[in-house]
Amino acid sequence: MTTVPFPAATITGYPRIGRRRELKKALEAYWAGRSTREELESAAADLQLATYRRLVELGLGAQDSSLPAAFPLYDQVLDTTVALGAVPSRFADLADAEGRLDLDASFVLARGDAGRAPLELTKWFDTNYHYLVPEIGPRTPFRATADRLVADVRRAAAHGFTVRPVLVGPASFLLLAKADDDAPAGFDPLQRLPELLPVYAELLQELAAAGADWVQLEEPALVADQHVPAEQLASAVWDAYTALTAVAGRPQLFVTTSYGSPGPLLHPLACSGVEALHLDLVKGATPAPEELEFFRGEDSAVLVAGAVDGHNVWRADLAGGLDRLAELARGGAQVSVASSTSLFHVPHDVAEETRLDPQLRSWLAFADQKVGEIVTLARGLAAGAEAVAGQLAEAAEARRTRQDAAGVRDAAVRERAGSLTAADIERADAAVRRAAQEGRSFTASGPLPPLPTTTTGSFPQTAEVRAARARHRAGALTDAEYDAFLREEIERVVRLQEELGLDVLVHGEAERNDMVQYFAEHLDGFATTVHGWVQSYGSRCTRPSILWGDVSRQGEGLRGEAFTVPWIRHAQSLTDRPVKGMLTGPVTILAWSFVRDDQPLGETANQVALALRDEVADLEAAGIGIIQVDEPALRELLPLRRADQPAYLGWSVDAFRLATSGVRDETQIHTHLCYSEFGEVVGAIDGLDADVTSIEAARSRMEVLTDLEAAGFSRGIGPGVWDIHSPRVPSQEEIEQLLERALEHVPARTLWVNPDCGLKTRGYEETKASLEHLVAAARTARERVAQPAGRPLIVQHGTRG
Ligand SMILES: CN1c2c(nc(N)[nH]c2=O)NC[C@@H]1CNc1ccc(C(=O)N[C@@H](CCC(=O)N[C@@H](CCC(=O)N[C@@H](CCC(=O)O)C(=O)O)C(=O)O)C(=O)O)cc1
Numbered sequence: 001m002t003t004v005p006f007p008a009a010t011i012t013g014y015p016r017i018g019r020r021r022e023l024k025k026a027l028e029a030y031w032a033g034r035s036t037r038e039e040l041e042s043a044a045a046d047l048q049l050a051t052y053r054r055l056v057e058l059g060l061g062a063q064d065s066s067l068p069a070a071f072p073l074y075d076q077v078l079d080t081t082v083a084l085g086a087v088p089s090r091f092a093d094l095a096d097a098e099g100r101l102d103l104d105a106s107f108v109l110a111r112g113d114a115g116r117a118p119l120e121l122t123k124w125f126d127t128n129y130h131y132l133v134p135e136i137g138p139r140t141p142f143r144a145t146a147d148r149l150v151a152d153v154r155r156a157a158a159h160g161f162t163v164r165p166v167l168v169g170p171a172s173f174l175l176l177a178k179a180d181d182d183a184p185a186g187f188d189p190l191q192r193l194p195e196l197l198p199v200y201a202e203l204l205q206e207l208a209a210a211g212a213d214w215v216q217l218e219e220p221a222l223v224a225d226q227h228v229p230a231e232q233l234a235s236a237v238w239d240a241y242t243a244l245t246a247v248a249g250r251p252q253l254f255v256t257t258s259y260g261s262p263g264p265l266l267h268p269l270a271c272s273g274v275e276a277l278h279l280d281l282v283k284g285a286t287p288a289p290e291e292l293e294f295f296r297g298e299d300s301a302v303l304v305a306g307a308v309d310g311h312n313v314w315r316a317d318l319a320g321g322l323d324r325l326a327e328l329a330r331g332g333a334q335v336s337v338a339s340s341t342s343l344f345h346v347p348h349d350v351a352e353e354t355r356l357d358p359q360l361r362s363w364l365a366f367a368d369q370k371v372g373e374i375v376t377l378a379r380g381l382a383a384g385a386e387a388v389a390g391q392l393a394e395a396a397e398a399r400r401t402r403q404d405a406a407g408v409r410d411a412a413v414r415e416r417a418g419s420l421t422a423a424d425i426e427r428a429d430a431a432v433r434r435a436a437q438e439g440r441s442f443t444a445s446g447p448l449p450p451l452p453t454t455t456t457g458s459f460p461q462t463a464e465v466r467a468a469r470a471r472h473r474a475g476a477l478t479d480a481e482y483d484a485f486l487r488e489e490i491e492r493v494v495r496l497q498e499e500l501g502l503d504v505l506v507h508g509e510a511e512r513n514d515m516v517q518y519f520a521e522h523l524d525g526f527a528t529t530v531h532g533w534v535q536s537y538g539s540r541c542t543r544p545s546i547l548w549g550d551v552s553r554q555g556e557g558l559r560g561e562a563f564t565v566p567w568i569r570h571a572q573s574l575t576d577r578p579v580k581g582m583l584t585g586p587v588t589i590l591a592w593s594f595v596r597d598d599q600p601l602g603e604t605a606n607q608v609a610l611a612l613r614d615e616v617a618d619l620e621a622a623g624i625g626i627i628q629v630d631e632p633a634l635r636e637l638l639p640l641r642r643a644d645q646p647a648y649l650g651w652s653v654d655a656f657r658l659a660t661s662g663v664r665d666e667t668q669i670h671t672h673l674c675y676s677e678f679g680e681v682v683g684a685i686d687g688l689d690a691d692v693t694s695i696e697a698a699r700s701r702m703e704v705l706t707d708l709e710a711a712g713f714s715r716g717i718g719p720g721v722w723d724i725h726s727p728r729v730p731s732q733e734e735i736e737q738l739l740e741r742a743l744e745h746v747p748a749r750t751l752w753v754n755p756d757c758g759l760k761t762r763g764y765e766e767t768k769a770s771l772e773h774l775v776a777a778a779r780t781a782r783e784r785v786a787q788p789a790g791r792p793l794i795v796q797h798g799t800r801g
Pocket residue numbers: 128461463466467469470512513514515516517536537539540541542543592632761
């Protein structure tokens with residue numbers, strides 16, 4: 001092994017979608033058959049090289065391994081699955097004779113094909129990124145497939161860059177995996193760790209031979225409480241890394257632990273012989289003096305201090321950061337400076353945001369600015385604070401102006417939020433409300449049938465809808481023309497739902513670019529960006545809004561003006577059937593925005609909730625009887641350590657209740673949560689006190705209902721019967737079967753029929769076909785429920801053996 005020092009400044013990753021979303025465009029063109037594989041590969045290679053050039057321009061070294069080679073085309077976990085040859089059994093036919101998956105095969109794992117669902121997509125720690133879950137069973141093959149990684153290293157070298165390849169580390173890979181369908185009960189993918197290590201060893205050797213001096217192994221799963229006890233995990237980590245550090249001809253190893261603290265796993269990680277260990281000093285703790293011992297001495301690991309926040313956009317407190325780093329160095333550690341997480345959670349460059357208020361812009365740091373901060377901190381650490389005095393002073397001034405700026409603190413908003421009482425989050429008892437709601441006709445069309453059908457809100461965001469919005473933004477469409485366009489679109493969607501025979505309609509959300517950004521555009525205290533795209537999964541991106549000040553609805557007075565009511569009222573005016581009001585909940589608005597870091601999140605949540613409460617009240621006053629408040633991100637923000645979860649669930653549930661509890665008993669509040677791992681949050685979902693909850697359930701074939709049943713959940717529930725994440729159209733029979741399963745756990749009286757999530761990413765063809773099947777299946781199920789003797793399949797609640 002050659003010994004090349006770890007660079008003084010580095011990042012653990014950089015946005016890979018491209019400054020103008022070049023990768024998204026290249027991928028989507030390829031998938032649509034509009035470009036060749038060579039064109040896709042060439043666009044991706046250009047992006048890699050442009051990234052290296054930019055990072056060097058920003059102050060990172062070209063040849064000291066400070067540049068991470070982390071350029072997955074779809075997802076980093078998928079790339080590690082491919083590199084390990086861990087081909088799930090249901091995709092075995094896609095592998096070549098040596099058991100390898102090529103790029104096209106990997107896209108089938110990511111996106112599915114006609115007969116096959118893709119790998120499950122799940123949120124990545126407490127972020128809005130989603131990874132593809134590896135499926136591991138006792139017989140899943142493992143085989144080193146280093147060709148793409150090696151090609152990246154060689155391409156970079158040919159252009160003068162010595163880069164650092166990145167892989168998900170062995171412990172996290174298996175902890176992030178799920179047991180495949182062939183695995184026996186009780187099988188845990190972690191059992192395969194000993195068999196996986198030789199494959200990592202081979203990959204490391206191949207990368208060293210290709211010229212990599214350092215390889216980065218990401219171990220974020222080690223900062224979260226896991227299903228295995230900490231001692232067992234500690235010995236697995238020790239075994240894994242002592243084995244890898246014993247590999248002959250390997251590169252030096254840099255292990256990262258983003259999104260929190262490794263806690264008791266710090267010891268085995270730091271002392272296993274790896275040459276550098278990253279700690280997230282933003283979300284995690286600074287090592288205690290006794291932990292600093294692990295980093296003392298010549299043969300110890302370099303402490304790579306993740307001092308600059310990779311997951312939020314505020315300019316760093318450089319002086320404070322430098323003091324902390326100097327303290328670590330004085331404690332005897334050899335310290336390098338890095339980002340706390342990969343920078344792919346933040347947009348490329350704040351300089352692109354020329355439409356942002358210049359003062360707000362001066363408070364912000366996107367990926368490029370963060371690289372600059374890291375380089376400054378590393379210089380300050382090496383040469384003393386005076387060497388970077390100018391940068392420290394500028395950063396301090398930005399923080400000072402932010403503290404004192406108008407709008408950051410709004411006395412009226414604060415007074416309102418400060419005078420809340422317990423009564424503001426209470427509604428009448430759920431049973432009382434249910435009686436009031438069952439007794440009412442939501443519209444002229446009469447009471448709802450049993451097993452009412454509905455959708456979760458959005459209808460396909462067609463190219464025409466997006467183009468109209470883009471033309472409106474560019475001034476090519478007047479406000480009146482855009483408004484007329486949207487009203488027609490709403491009418492089309494309403495008529496379609498009537499034709500399909502849905503019971504509770506939606507307006508389709510055509511006016512919304514995104515379910516959070518749209519709200520941010522109508523609330524004071526938020527700013528939005530033009531180019532601030534961040535990857536959410538695959539080629540799909542969002543532009544997280546920036547929540548910088550106190551929040552209320554825009555417009556005159558403290559309550560401001562309603563902004564969703566005109567659309568919903570228009571939709572309702574077109575039909576006799578009830579149209580749902582459609583709002584995004586406070587927790588989701590926070591989770592998918594960059595939030596202020598100068599006050600507890602719970603305080604910010606209450607301000608957002610109060611603004612939504614005003615909107616809910618205005619919807620009710622406009623005659624809307626059913627109001628849905630989506631909280632798909634409720635689970636996303638759940639702290640990674642169990643000890644921190646109750647406090648979070650307390651304020652987040654209260655914020656939802658604050659938004660929704662100002663209505664009459666007969667107004668039905670719905671919520672929508674599009675994830676299926678309910679276990680940990682089932683109590684909180686009950687605590688939301690919504691009358692009806694729609695959840696993702698199709699992929700897990702209603703498994704989620706067992707959690708709800710076990711928790712005694714008795715409110716209205718709409719387990720998704722159509723997995724909208726792929727273009728596949730579910731058959732009527734398949735949906736009927738799912739409903740039969742659902743009825744084994746849920747009484748017919750509380751069951752709703754709906755897809756897993758919104759239809760905005762789907763096309764109309766599959767939407768129409770799937771909804772036809774959904775409505776027909778609901779009708780069949782209704783008939784069976786009405787005649788229980790005719791079909792033994794309908795089992796009364798609680799009587800299942
Ligand atoms: C439900 N999910 C959401 C998450 N986070 C959000 N913030 N929003 C969500 O809905 N997280 C979890 C899940 C799954 N995640 C996603 C994330 C992103 C998408 C998605 O479909 N993204 C779209 C972009 C959506 C958007 O903002 N559209 C805008 C701008 C569209 C655009 O690119 N315009 C072009 C010009 C358009 C033209 O000429 O046709 C431009 O500006 O250059 C809009 O519609 O106005 C994506 O394409 O990535 C889904 C689920």
